Amino acid sequence: MPLAVSRHHRPFTLVRIFLRLWVVVTIPLGVLWWFDGLNPVHGIINDMARDTYIALYRGTFHLVQEDLETRPVEQWPQHIVDLAPHFGYRLVLEKLESDSFSALEKSSLRSGEFLFRGGEPAVLVRRVAQSRFVLQMFLGETQDEIEERRRRGTMYLLQQQLKLHPPQQWAAVIAAYQPHFGFAIDVLDIDSDRLSLSRDQKAQLRRNRIYTYRPEQLAEVSYILLDDRRHVIRAETRSGGTSDLLLLVIAFSTLCGALALGIYIWLRPLWRDLKHMDTVAAEFGEGYFDARAALKNSSVVAGLGQSFNSMAASIQQLIDGQKELINAVSHDLRTPMSRLRFALEMLETENDTEDRDRYIHNIQHSVASLEELINELLVHARFERTPSARTFNNYAVYSFLTDEVALFVDNPRGIEVVWIPPGPVADLQCVFDRGALARALANLLENALRYADHRIEVSFTVTDGWCRVMVDDDGCGVAAADRERIFKPFTRLDDNAEGAGHGLGLAIVGQIAKWHKGRTYVVDAPAGGARFVFEWPADL
Structure with a gap:
């Protein structure tokens, strides 16, 4: 009985597998989600958008440049302002030396290349001829611009309602409407300290009549200048803040958990079968040589189990x-x-x-x-070792058998040894190990010489895709009960036979047959003795 070896395995439960899968799935997806620069998909989409926009607007940039070149440089900024209303997107003329461009971007623009910036909105930039100006084309709206456009109608209606009342009542009118809005609204004097706008921001408000900015990450404030140009409607909205972010994190974690669960469901049978293989291999290594893997044919590692x-x-x-x-x-x-x-x-x-x-x-x-x-x-x-492919070659089998049989024609017992070729045909080429087959034939002939009475015949055939060497003797034959046993090592049916050996000769023949992916067996010979057959596949 083999000694049991104590084995200490670190706990590796299915729950830990699931948690590891969840972490492995969540971290990469989270990094790709929060850090766009690390997401290769964004990079590919950005390159595709760049090529598309350049192809669409190359001609537009050329027309604007030609138009500008017909005018003095000092008129270019105002002319771009005049052109802007005729476009469906914003046009901005900016100096090349502006701090908004990096050194690498400036170098690219100086060489006449297009500069593309993805985002909201995307921007296409190119230098105007050899001047110190670059033309920026905004290919969409910023989030603030979108929100500003959405609120224009609301602010207009509020202004119309305020026109029906004197300015002294505007605060009361706004207070009456406040319950119907989901965000805070009030009316302020443009010079009020509560307006919280800088001088430049107030100037932009007076110029555009509406202005939106974000004083905090989760807040957005919009202003609309009333017709009296002294009062402003102020609307402040706040997002859900921490609760919305928490919901977003929970949704993302749930999605990753579902993905990890799917992977877990797929991996669990594989893990179970691998653990089974580990247990069986450990038992086999501890000396329980009858341990075998029991896996379903549908298992991913079914082939591994069969090989084991x-x-x-x-x-x-x-x-x-x-x-x-x-x-x-x-x-x-x-x-x-x-x-x-x-x-x-x-x-x-x-x-x-x-x-x-x-x-x-x-x-x-x-x-x-x-x-x-x-x-x-x-x-x-x-011959118990695995044979080398280098020992197998094509040989003329008839010539080989003729030479080997001739070595036994002169024998001490005077037995007639005859090689019977299969007829007047060309020598057949077969693949075999010449030295090994010579040893097998010698062992078969030595065995036949011990039991033959008068004659031994050696013949060869190729039928049904098998090459067969047959050695017949006219001795007493082999009983049916002993025909498998005699190929086992140290098996001797008759210790008194002349020249009886140690019982390894036929066992060696059997090993050589396995070398050739064939077999050897014994049947009754036509002459009444035993016929030993050595066969191997012709397509070896």
């Missing part, structure tokens, strides 16, 4: 084979070792020359038997 099971089965088979081999080796070593020990003990006390020679002969025989066993074990171990 195949590997585990191969390792278990290898370990079982090694155990069986060790037991068999220990048994086969016992006999020659016992003979060696007995002969050495007798040599110490024996003085007769003839007896000493006999004991020395027995020692030499035992050493040779041990040497043969060791060599066979080394060969068997060699």
Whole structure:
């Protein structure tokens, strides 16, 4: 029984997986949301908008430039103001050396290139000829301009209502309308301290009759100058502030949580199967070699589980084979070792020359038997390894078999060994390991020489996509119950057979067949003995 190894795993619950997924999803999306400069999508959209606007307004910039070049430079600012009402967007003429442009932007403008600034609104800028001015074209409205346009109608109606009353009653009129509005409104004198406008802002209000600005991040104040040009309607709105921001954060977190939940639902079966694989692998590593992965065919890691099971089965088979081999080796070593020990003990006390020679002969025989066993074990171990593709090549199989069989024609028992070619056909090319197949054929012929009575026949066929080498003898054959067992290491059906070995010859043949992705088996020979078949795929 293998010893259990204590294993301390750090807790890794499904809740922690979900929380990690939520963090992993939320942080990148939050960064891309709050920091536009880090969002590659915004960059792509900005480049596309730049190319589109330049293509649309290149001609417009050229016409404005030609128009300006017909006038003195000192008239350009006023002429742009006169042109602006004819455009659907604002035109602004500004000096190139203005602080509103960076050094890099100034360099680009001096070279005659367009400058595009995304945002609300987008702005397209270009230098006017070689002058010190640049023309700015605003391709939309600012948020303040949008809000100002939306309030013009409201402010106009309020002004019309105030015209029906003397100025002394305007405060009361505004107070009466206040409950119907969702923002604060009042009437102020333009010079009142409550107006909170600078001199420049008041000048802009007198010029445009309406002015909007943001004194705080969450507040917006709009002013409209009444017809008497002394009084101003003031409207102040505030956004939801912290509560709206909190709702936005909650909505964003919920969206990220839903995305993380979807990923979690998809990953949970994968995590479960990986944990199962981890447990099975740990059990296998602790010595429970019958541990196998049990995964559904629909699992993402089903292929991994099948590969693990195949590997585990191969390792278990290898370990079982090694155990069986060790037991068999220990048994086969016992006999020659016992003979060696007995002969050495007798040599110490024996003085007769003839007896000493006999004991020395027995020692030499035992050493040779041990040497043969060791060599066979080394060969068997060699063919248990995975073969190298470099050892397989195309060979003329008929010529190869003719040469190998000829080595056994002259044998001590005088058995007739015959190679029967398949007819007067051209030599067939097959893929095989020449050295390994030679060893397999030699082992099959040596086995046949031990049991044949008079004749051994070697033949070769290619049928159904399989190459087959067949070795037939006219001996006693192999019983059906022993036909699989004889290919296991150290299996000997008859220890009294002439030249009986250690039972590794046919096991080596079986290993060589596996090298060739084939197999070896035994059936009845037409001559009445046994037919050993060595076959491998022709498309190896």
